[in-house]
Amino acid sequence: MKTAILLLNVGSPDAPTVPAVRRYLTQFLNDKRVIDLPWLLRKFLVNAIIIPFRVKNSTKLYLRLWTKKGSPLIFLTEELREKLEQKQKDGDKVFAAMRYGNPSIKKALKEIKSEGFEKIILVPLFPQHAMSTTETAVTAAEKRIKKLGIKAEVKSVEQFYDHPKFLESFVKQGQKYDLSKYDHVIFSYHGLPNRHIEKCHPGINLAVCNCTTAGIPEHGKKCYRATSYETSRLLAKQLNLKPEDYTVSYQSRLSKNWLTPFTDVTLDEKLKEGKKKILVFAPSFVTDCLETTLEIGVEYGDEFYKNGGEKLQLVESLNAEDHWVEALNEIIKDQTTA
Known part of the structure; x- marks a missing residue:
């Protein structure tokens, strides 16, 4: 056809x-x-x-x-x-x-x-x-x-999010950098209001849902929070990262009632832990845009360096590689x- x-x-x-x-x-x-x-x-x-x-x-x-x-x-x-x-x-x-x-x-x-x-x-x-x-x-x-x-x-x-070729492509982008030179890795996803998750999955209680640690939950494979955490676990495995080596977070929030933890807050917390060199993946974006190049690369970067950070590196998206x-x-x- x-x-x-x-x-x-x-x-x-x-x-x-x-x-x-x-x-x-x-x-x-x-x-x-x-x-x-x-x-x-x-x-x-x-x-x-x-x-x-x-x-x-x-x-x-x-x-x-x-x-x-x-x-x-x-x-x-x-x-x-x-x-x-x-x-x-x-x-x-x-x-x-x-x-x-x-x-x-x-x-x-x-x-x-x-x-x-x-x-x-x-x-x-x-x-x-x-x-x-x-x-x-x-x-x-x-x-x-x-x-x-x-x-x-x-x-x-x-x-x-779990297709082997998609994961392989993001891993190749990450391998352009020497992960051993960074103190921590952050997987940053575009944020959503909590009510979006609750609306798509009636009855879900985000406070007790274990999708952040236990894989895709019973309430369905289209839960954005569950799939973002699963994406991170799959990428971390291929990048040989241990659970303590990386954090999942959400950016671009408009209010406190959005998915947490927030990326900018997470960066501050990691700095306080002495992690001054951080590599950031943005696996919800396959094309670089305002949220990657500017929000992470410039806005979060400026704040990170002002607070004592030494290196904040954004892994380029897949674009047209x-x-x-x-x-x-x-x-x-x-x-x-x-």
Whole structure:
């Protein structure tokens, strides 16, 4: 079957300007799977409070992130798309779209429809499932497919946090550094509100759930906290790290009622323990972006050094590395050929 592979990532503003950032934040934060409050409350909170107070600061951050090629998230995803397409058989094609902003899902699917593909494979580029990433991206694509009247067979790649090739790719990134020269390793994941976990898994008690130590719990394999800890355990095993050698933490929080421990707090705690050289992996991101390059590499780094740290090194994400292209191609085949 003539197949279209659609890579789905989060997105970025079109430019590091206040109007562009406002448009992006408006689309992003009004998503009910991102801020899961009642419609009226969400609209008021997002459009009357959050965006007016955040847009200028967010614009300054994007200005620091921007390169001559534009937003790293966009051009790195495009590089990945180009390389992945070279791996496909004749007639198959790879597209890339952002859940928020451009290139849009609508534009990509219109092109897919016009070229008459018989099969569409949706590939959300999020290793661990969350309703604010994987779920919203796939749902948006499926709705647009239906609205456009596309009759192709549709399949989706699920989370791939435990796929051997994904793990191998991150290990290769980490092996660019001599782990013996660092006092500690942190696996930092994008944070989520606790209520997201509780909403996806009714009845769960995060205070007593043992998913942080005992693997994937009974309440399901799509628990973001469980899969992030499992990702870390699997990576640590391949990196020959003992449990005391690494810590799992969460970044980008908006309130204290988000998944803990927080990455910035963890860095402070490790410093107090005398661990002044720390290597940081960010295994919930396959593409470097604001949260990796700037939040960890610059903001956390500045604070770390100010408090007496000697070395804070971010392990680059998978981006468009050749080994990641090979890995992703195999992940897609493994999950969609059955």
